[in-house]
Amino acid sequence: MSVQINVKRLNSKDAGFKEILLSSLSLLMADDDAIDAAVVKILAAVKDQGDEAVLNFTKQFDRLNVSSVSELEIPRGDLELAYNSLSLEQKEALDIAAQRVRAYHEIQKIEAGCHSWEYKEQDDTRLGQKVTPLDRVGIYVPGGKAAYPSSVLMNAIPAKVAGVAEVIMVVPTPEGARNPLVLAAAYLAGVDRVFTIGGAQAVGALAYGTKTISSMDKIVGPGNAYVAAAKRRVFGTVGIDMIAGPSEILVLCDGSSNPDWIAMDLFSQAEHDEQAQSILLCPDAAFIEQVQVSINRLLPEMPRAQVIEASLTNRALLIQVKDMAEACEIANAIAAEHLEICARDARKWAEQIRHAGAIFMGNYTSESLGDYCAGPNHVLPTARTARFSSPLGVYDFIKRSSMIEVSEAGAQTLGAVASTLAHGEGLQAHARAAEMRLKK
Known part of the structure; x- marks a missing residue:
């Protein structure tokens, strides 16, 4: 046939x-005026009403009628139970995938320069970079047309390799249908908390925080057009990986x-x-x-x-x-x-x-x-954005702080340079701050 x-x-x-x-x-999936208008209303409601809005939208879109957002959290013990309930074949496949993804990102952490460094100049001025992980990251895992345990591994493992202290996962479960492989993947990847919410309301909760869900520093992970539009809207309040x-x-x-x-x-x-x-x-x-x-x-x-x-x-x-x-x-x-x-x-x-x-x-x-x-990450730039962006990696879960420690001798040289440039820009206080440290 x-x-x-x-x-x-x-x-x-x-x-x-x-x-x-x-x-x-x-x-880009976020380029739709009607979707964007709907997302604006959802995000505004979550920002203003918190848990109440999350509950209302979860009831409306996922047909889950509960009285508190805490009821939408899956205890970590249930994640372990889901892992133990898998067939031997599924368990071995998930274990191998997690091990390979973790190994790749451990190497990436070293080779991609995701670490601190410093050097000293002749006058004892020290310059460098301090690398620190993000405190809290939210990962969005699709749960509508299909289940994606692989997305859990690809988003959570590099975050944990980077040293992120708290990873919160959101995943829609329409009518309460939970996928054991998704929960098992969350257990293996070291996800700290899992909430069964999805859509723009989940993105809003992670971005703005509610009584039950802490606000995140960054939101990563693929989703539908509403999720993509919501991530675009909350960028600036939090970081995002990309608009998929x-x-x-x-x-x-x-x-x-x-x-x-x-x-x-x-x-x-x-x-x-x-x-x-x-x-x-x-x-x-x-x-x-x-x-x-x-x-x-x-x-x-x-x-x-x-x-x-x-x-x-x-x-x-x-x-x-x-x-x-x-x-x-x-x-x-x-x-x-x-x-x-x-x-x-x-x-x-x-x-x-x-x-x-x-x-x-x-x-x-x-x-x-x-x-x-x-092993390499499968969260990748789409819609021609590979011209200027990269796959998700350990580097997405760290931030860099410049480290500057100028010696007394170094201040004499750099102070004169800064003074000249600051006067040229008409910023006299900048110039004076440098000049005050010059030896008379």
């Missing part, structure tokens, strides 16, 4: 190709791969959401046609076939390019969240990539391995 989905085709030789391509790329858009995958293929593998890799992001985007760049027209045939043959096997079909029909692109070098140029313009290079000598082509959230090299490196257990 097969279906007939005609994924949109483009050719880099086509007139107006660049404009057509850029207009087809995913937009629909999930994306871009596959660069030279035609040497198994077309069934490529089709399934395109499915892997399409099944997230109807607005997710899957793109193939390939110089081999015959191979592109083989991938189209694979898509039609394999789709009926997918439990989420309806979502995949909507995503592929409305958002996917199969693009013929001149060669792999041009594919890399186009990939840099797209700046995709997930970039697979399924080709001979994949590392050679990876060297030409400047903009991508994560780069998966070689035919055996499916994007799904990165989503779950490879």
